[in-house]
Amino acid sequence: MAVKKKACKNCGALVDNDVNVCPVCKNNQFSTNWRGRIVILDVEKSKLAKMLNVKKEGEYAIKK
Ligand SMILES: [Zn+2]
Structure with missing residues (x-):
């Protein structure tokens, strides 16, 4: 089972809990x-990175 992650409210980056x-x-x-x-x-x-204003490689949530 995948580890539950949470999304940064500012940029949407997904991080571990x-x-x-x-x-x-x-x-x-x-x-x-x-x-x-x-x-x-x-x-x-x-x-997508431009659309979501992402500046760094990684995993992101679309809706946060
Ligand atoms: Zn962030």
Whole structure:
């Protein structure tokens, strides 16, 4: 079973439940009600990254 993750309320980055500070934007507020998971492999080439205003590679929630 997959480990339950939470989404940063600011940038949407998905982190493990025991993480307290977002590694992307240093925000400390998280949502556990997120939906839709996307993986950004290359922020320069990904249209989704631009749409979601993602600046760093990683896993993100679409709705947070
Ligand atoms: Zn964040």
